[in-house]
Amino acid sequence: MSSENVPVSPYSMAVVPHFATLSRSATSSRANPSAKAFGEKTTMSKEDHDRERTRWLLRLEEIETRLADSETLNSDMHQIRAELKKKIVELEKSQKPLIEQNRKINDRNKLLQQEVKKLEQKLCHCQDDFLTLKDAHERLVKEHAQLKEKRAYPEKMEELERYRVQVLEYSKCITALRSSGLEKDRRYELLVQKLKRLRKCLKKGETDDDRQSIVGSDCSTESYISLDAIAEDFESFNTDIDINYQTLYRENSELQKALQAVKLNPAAVEDSLLRDQLTCAQTTIAQQQILLNKNDEMIRHLKNVAASQADRIRQLEQQIEDMDRELCASREAHELLEFQVLEKEENSKCSTPPEQNHKCFGTEEFTIERHDKSCETDDLGESSSPRAHEKRALSPTEVVSLKKSMSELRNAINLRLAQCHVIGQAEDYIGDLEDQLFSTNLVHREETHQLEERVKELQNQIEESYSKQRRKKELQVEVEELRKKLTEIDTAKNNLSEELRTTSKELTKVKCQLQSNDVELEREKKLAESLNKQLQNLVESHHLEKDSFSRVEEELNKTKELYNSSKTAVEQLEKERNELSKKFEQLSSEYEKLKEDQRPSIRTELERRYEEIRYRLNTALEKIHEYEIVIESAKKAEDSTLSEVLQRDLIQLKEYNEHLERQFKTQTEIIETLKDKLIKQKTFADLIQKLSIQGDIQVVENELNKYLKSVDRDTGRLAENFIFLLGCASKIRMGSPIVPLEINTTHQNIRPYSSVDSSMKGLSNSSEDISPDSDGPEWNERRISLKEVQCGADFGQRLGLTNSS
Template structure:
């Protein structure tokens, strides 16, 4: 890096001043520089060194555009000319506020420059050393690059070999993943059912708790004597209101009756005046009769029509009196209506309260009944499951017993291979009786009780007197043979129980293996947690980078403060320029100082460019490091996928074993069916042989040898069965061992993968710590260099200001580049976070569900609180209505005209219902 920077710097300054000191972009100048131009420049420097004389103390260089430099020894004449005639090629900034001529300093290329010989040699040696160092570093880099390529090739070979070795595990993992997927689907279905059941249970539980609380509150209300007193008071109020309602109804009826009488009286008077005939006394006697009121009932519309027709002057007085009476009656009607409405409203509210309480109690009882019903159903289901399990166990035991009985009968039938001559009863004697074979076939399936009875009957037959000794001996042999068969059956049953126990043990082992596989899945989940921890560490590193950015901003602020100070110093320099006009004789000395300052500024510019390039290189290195880490994370994910594929393969092998077991069970069931059929055939053959034995008792001596042979064959067959059972046990043990070895290999591989992951994580941590330390060191060095540069800055004239502006411009450009690189890094980090967020989508969905549950719970609490508030407001409103009704009741008692009368109550009930409805509507509106 240093060699390339030095070469680029030399070429940059050469082309910068060869173009006449014009302000060009850094990129445009570097675009012209290539390797051939660097070689030409190097040759020029060597020629310049060869042409320089050893005796001269001062060297003058005059490079021309596109030509090599020339050395002049006439230093005095050229120096005077150079000082007096500045070059016009340099496009310098001009100050408008100064009236005098600006002193332009000599340039590095295109004009004369005086350099001391010792300084020149020192600089040459320094540049030569740097060139040598850069060439050595380039050679080292080439060697290291070759080594890295070799390592890369070796690693690629190892990766290919590793992939070849992992192919069977990948297939196993794929099979296991398929099996796991099916199991997960079944588990999801079961979980959904369980969730629905839990939701139903929780709803019932919540309703039960709520109703229990309400029931407890009601019990408390019933228990306290104060509440009982309140209930009694409410009852008395209801009774009083009912009395008030009846009184108001009677008053209304009386009012209506009086109104009708007045209307009739008014009509009679009108008729009397119109006719002016008739006896007034007779007419007046009929005014008070109720029959005349009923017969002469007239509507208000007819009254208005009659009034419109005839309006005599004599009726004005009576009409005004009637209007006064009607106004009084209307005011009374309004009061009565309001009282009735209030009474109806209070009654309706009390009835609603009683109805709600009764409904709640009914709901409580119904919920309790439903809960009890569901509990009973659960108990029944559990009992049913237990009974089914018992039936399955019994059926399995019966099947096993049948298998062994069939085997025994097969062996017994094999022992009876030699045919016996069939002799009919009519050949020898007449002692025997003809018996049908159907009777024997009917006893093919015997119970243990019938067998026991048969044994007792044989023992009794042996004790009969008319039998011979040979017959008794044959009967004893048959009984002994039956007992031997029973003993063998018991032995076979014990062996069957042993095999069943072994099968159960194997099932338990399989269950343990499944548990181990689940545990391995949990370990994989723990690995995911470790990945999350690493991501958190990455976030911490990002925060540290942000802190470093903050430090950079602080440095910028300090730099701005320094700029302000420099501006103040520039102001001072502008003040000093007026003094410089008077002291023109000291201009030559100041020009020398300006030359020195120019050299210092160039040195500062070089240092600043080196710092910026180093910072950019560090940023590129960090970017590459982050990319490498991303590649490692992708490799880690691929390894995890491979392990999952291996796990799926193991699961598929397990599924294949289960399928084999199922096929074996099916085959065993088919064999059992076949053996049942053979058992029936054997039983029929056994019955025939038994009949033959009863017929051939006399020839039993000759058959004893045959029985002994059959016993020997039976023993051989039993030995064969034992050997087969032993072989089956060995095969089962071998299968078990292979399965255990596979599980051990998987566990070892998982442990190795975990160990590798831990090592990689530790390496990453170490690398990150080293990088942090390097960055801290670089920052410290930058601080030191900045402080050194600040200490070296001196108050210089207008040329310094121009150089300072150029330096600031370049610094701003470098900062912009740094900001762009930082933005790219942020974009990459955001992309990484998006990918991580996608992997965490399941967790986000779970969190959203939990939030919805909490939100639902909060809404329920708010709803309950609002219901409590509404209940309290109802109570207050009932109390307010009670107070108003008491006042209305007192006002109604002050009315003196009440009487008892009975008229049609239908209209009154309609009237009262309309009033209560209007009151409810107004209340709801409020």
């Protein structure tokens, strides 16, 4: 390159902006400016000119590359925008089923809450039923305790006294009704007399006023018109009073009969009380069985509800798993979108430096003009080709200075019109590019703003998804709580069933205890009666011993007198012996009749009890057979709960059957003992009938002693009494004249004969009225003498007892 100085004008290429394009023809030759057009001449070296030219070419290439990059970035941004719109639409489509599923889950949660409330209500009802059952059980226990207390003997005596008080009250009511009836009869007679007077007055023709005055003087003035109706009313009232009086009289008589029956045989009253207690216990058992059936139905219903709830919980768990999967997929999609957005932002930041964000990058017209005028700069292009790739970014101040230099160059004198026109087009093109760059920057800012908003929306959606996950976790917690509640309900149900079983077992135990207590009470009553009798006998014997010591001397004197009179009475005794034998036969026949009268009742009661127990056993065996059949069928079926319930019922029935068998055994033993007693009494009666034929008293005593040795003490008491009587008779024969024999029948259960007269007083049924000639004077004398003999015999027996003790 030469070092010649080239004239440079103020409008030369040194100040031409980098956007200007110069032709090769214009640059190849030296510039020959005219003084007319461009004014003064300016010269510059060729090297400087080439340097400036290469510099501007490099800048133009940099601008072209940047414009191409900006176009590619714009196209990529448009593609990203379209892809983001598509993804947004797809996300909205994918979120629609999630929203619907959330809505469905919320509805199901509401239904579950309602069902939980229903279950809680059912739990409350079950607890209330349990409390009622508990109260009923406590009430039964209290009633059982009260019944135990009422079984005591003094309380029964109090009941008898209460019945007596009621009878007295009824009798008072009857007397009051009688007195009221008499008063009403008297009033009725007065009214009839007044009616007669009124009729007489009417016959005489008196006025209404006089009649009213007459009636008012005697009775009320308001009832003077319907006097016949009043009479009829009084007659009906009188009949009602009579009917009521008759019913009360009947009730009083029935109550008196019941009182006498209670006094005579309290065992029947106890039996009736025990039967009432048995009926009450059976009713309570039936009620408890009804409650058990209801509880079984409730348990089945709760089981069905629990199964349905378990199915619902499984469905919800499956739905929760599906939702979890969908959430995971949505999370992955959100993460991909966020990653892509971040990548795009980083790429945009790396591709566009902050100094040239305000520039535009369109180069289509620029390249066309460049190709049109490329011929002018062939030499410069050839010389500046090795430095074409050297680029440098311009600052905004440099761009402004370039614009000023281009405007100055356009106004230069040494340039042609075409060159000035080209420079003006370049300035216009640069302004258009700046406008385009500004518009693209605005669009880019709007798109970035939209992308930021979309990112915020995506973040909100992610937060919503996190909230949904939290809600799902809460739902899972609620489901676990519901499961816990269901387990608690099952445990409460099992507790209720166990308590019901325990109550049923306790009821059976209470029944057994009641029956055992009844037997023990009967035994204790018998023991108490025997002890009372022994005490009374001891007290009487003590008093009699005291009296007997005082009477011994008197009786000794009397025995001397009796010895003198016995000689005269021996002849009479031989005559009376036949009479006594006849009377003894009569008494034995009456005794047998009494036994025959007593046997059928005992036999019928025993047979009835035997029949009842046999019927109960048969029914229990039939029930057991039925339950065994049901258990066999239940074993074949799949339902295990029913078989367990039936097995428990069968166990209870077996226990009840065993209890009935025990009761049946005890009652059969009682029947056998009673039969043995009846047989022994019959044998004793037959023996007495045989001995009554014999005339020798010693033989009779020997036979009776043999019978006593072969029989127990309880059964041989009657034989001991007979031996005692025979000993007394033999003593009387040895020492005094024999008096008529009076057989003591206090130990026999002679049926009472009671009759109620108009004054409600029972007649006596003593042994004195049984004799045929009790009203005769001879019988009275014999009775007095026999009593004296009995007193002496009793005294001797007591002396023997004291000596033996």
